[in-house]
Amino acid sequence: MPLAFDLDGHGQPVWNIVDAAGFEPTMLQAYLVLLVMKCTAAAIRFRPDDVDRQRDRADRVFDRYGI
Numbered sequence: 825m826p827l828a829f830d831l832d833g834h835g836q837p838v839w840n841i842v843d844a845a846g847f848e849p850t851m852l853q854a855y856l857v858l859l860v861m862k863c864t865a866a867a868i869r870f871r872p873d874d875v876d877r878q879r880d881r882a883d884r885v886f887d888r889y890g891i
Contacts, residue, residue: 839888853891860885 842852860882867874885891 849889853889856885856889857891 860878864875864878864882867878
């Protein structure tokens, strides 16, 4: 399963779990960049009308983790 959660969280405690897991910050940042890029690329390819939302979400996720 490539994506078990929404990157924004939307009522899911995923970020609390991720933050508590103690991943190396650079490894977590690299993984988040990969997920965001995959979602944005899929939107560009299959749902061009969703690209702006994906980019806004990418900004929020990147801000959260200092990327």
